[in-house]
Amino acid sequence: MRSSEEFNDWYVEIVEKAGLTDKRYPIKGMNVWTGYGWKAMRLIDTYMRQELDDTGHDEVCFPLLIPKNEFQKEEDHIKGFSAEVYWVTHAGENKLDIPLLLRPTSETAMYPMFSLWIRSHADLPLKTYQLVNVFRYETKQTRAFIRMREIHFFEAHTCHVDFEDAERQIAENLEIMKKLAKKLCLPYVLCKRPDWDKFAGAFYTIGIDSLMPTGRTLQMGSIHQYKENFSRPYDIKYEDDNGQHQYVHQTTYGMSERILGALISIHNDEKGIILPPDIAPTQIVIIPIISKQEPEVVTNKCQEIFAQLKQAGFRVHLDDRDLRPGNKYYDWELKGVPLRIELGARDIQNGVITIARRDTGDKSQIPFDNIIEGIRESLLAIQSDLLTRAQKQHDESIFEITDISEAKPGINVMNWCGEEDCGLQVENATDMAVLGIPVEVEPKSGNCIVCGKPTEILIYVAKTY
Numbered sequence: 257m258r259s260s261e262e263f264n265d266w267y268v269e270i271v272e273k274a275g276l277t278d279k280r281y282p283i284k285g286m287n288v289w290t291g292y293g294w295k296a297m298r299l300i301d302t303y304m305r306q307e308l309d310d311t312g313h314d315e316v317c318f319p320l321l322i323p324k325n326e327f328q329k330e331e332d333h334i335k336g337f338s339a340e341v342y343w344v345t346h347a348g349e350n351k352l353d354i355p356l357l358l359r360p361t362s363e364t365a366m367y368p369m370f371s372l373w374i375r376s377h378a379d380l381p382l383k384t385y386q387l388v389n390v391f392r393y394e395t396k397q398t399r400a401f402i403r404m405r406e407i408h409f410f411e412a413h414t415c416h417v418d419f420e421d422a423e424r425q426i427a428e429n430l431e432i433m434k435k436l437a438k439k440l441c442l443p444y445v446l447c448k449r450p451d452w453d454k455f456a457g458a459f460y461t462i463g464i465d466s467l468m469p470t471g472r473t474l475q476m477g478s479i480h481q482y483k484e485n486f487s488r489p490y491d492i493k494y495e496d497d498n499g500q501h502q503y504v505h506q507t508t509y510g511m512s513e514r515i516l517g518a519l520i521s522i523h524n525d526e527k528g529i530i531l532p533p534d535i536a537p538t539q540i541v542i543i544p545i546i547s548k549q550e551p552e553v554v555t556n557k558c559q560e561i562f563a564q565l566k567q568a569g570f571r572v573h574l575d576d577r578d579l580r581p582g583n584k585y586y587d588w589e590l591k592g593v594p595l596r597i598e599l600g601a602r603d604i605q606n607g608v609i610t611i612a613r614r615d616t617g618d619k620s621q622i623p624f625d626n627i628i629e630g631i632r633e634s635l636l637a638i639q640s641d642l643l644t645r646a647q648k649q650h651d652e653s654i655f656e657i658t659d660i661s662e663a664k665p666g667i668n669v670m671n672w673c674g675e676e677d678c679g680l681q682v683e684n685a686t687d688m689a690v691l692g693i694p695v696e697v698e699p700k701s702g703n704c705i706v707c708g709k710p711t712e713i714l715i716y717v718a719k720t721y
């Protein structure tokens with residue numbers, strides 16, 4: 257476990273040094289995505305697009321602005337968001353009759369249109385998603401990728417004939433999340449949030465949380481079952497087989513750039529960040545070790561290997577800057593490139609390349625005639641070892657407790673009777689948040705940690721970001 261202060265200082269510095277973001281833009285909480293960071297985010301986005309397309313979703317793109325009257329249709333939703341909204345009140349010199357707001361999320365932009373699009377049960381399920389920026393007036397201290405006012409956001413919105421079909425959608429979302437987490441080497445927990453902490457307007461909310469090295473959890477995303485909570489105020493109805501008009505049941509699945517924040521926080525060492533090969537903008541960097549005699553022999557061979565790897569589909573970079581190899585190692589280690597190839601005259605004589613793994617620092621050699629296969633195996637090994645290591649750290653930070661005074665940094669698991677009073681007392685006594693009832697975890701008999709009543713319900717409790 258690292259102290260929050262030490263970790264925060266490290267984080268704030270590394271995201272800029274590694275070239276992921278530039279926070280000098282003159283609006284607090286609105287950073288510039290620089291090339292390297294945007295490439296990493298785009299790879300994550302590309303993967304999400306693929307998964308959503310493959311599961312029958314259509315990508316859409318709704319306008320950024322939402323009229324005030326549409327935003328206000330669902331009462332809980334407006335209560336939950338109104339303090340965070342940016343308003344557009346003027347156009348040129350003119351005051352607008354109906355103020356417009358920058359989307360903090362897109363329910364209220366999409367649902368008036370859904371009500372026009374859906375007519376009969378043949379239009380269902382309607383499965384859409386978009387990748388856009390959302391805006392939230394954040395009053396706490398902002399931090400790159402983790403707490404921003406302009407947020408790069410993924411949101412899927414679906415409509416279904418009934419509650420059961422919406423539940424099937426949520427099961428599909430959990431599968432998509434499982435696959436994404438594997439790509440990112442990110443352990444996570446799923447918790448059904450307590451009623452006092454669910455999303456504004458939701459019937460229930462499943463939070464997707466990752467555990468940071470400070471012992472606090474970070475919500476990377478969430479999945480919501482809305483039931484008819486939005487379809488009623490937005491009048492989204494379909495005609496069923498019997499000619500009756502029914503309200504649709506809806507779900508959403510949202511994730512943000514926080515995924516990248518979690519990734520950086522979990523995969524790193526004293527040299528910098530470590531990116532999982534599946535989403536690293538550069539998977540392999542080639543460093544020529546030029547000797548005074550015949551420098552072109554090394555240069556030519558490096559170019560040949562670069563072309564060969566690129567052709568094979570790897571994201572590879574040849575660093576031919578006029579710098580000492582040691583300086584280049586430093587730069588690429590900081591940026592978290594998973595694999596480095598070193599190639600000098602002696603390697604060429606021996607017919608091998610030398611590779612260095614970013615995660616372990618291990619060096620080994622691959623013969624020229626096996627480069628593609630050798631590199632592929634090394635990247636797979638890094639991908640798998642990163643997840644194993646992170647999962648181990650994660651699992652070691654989950655503690656079962658039976659006395660509230662035993663709560664410690666990490667995720668605390670305890671029995672709870674289900675009464676809000678007892679839940680709030682847990683939060684007060686620990687100065688932590690109830691993440692909720694773990695999903696896909698077996699219930700366990702015990703006594704409520706506050707009132708002692710016998711119960712099978714477990715809850716996860718942690719400090720959160």
Ligand code: ZN
Nearest residue numbers: 673678704707
């Ligand atoms: Zn209780």
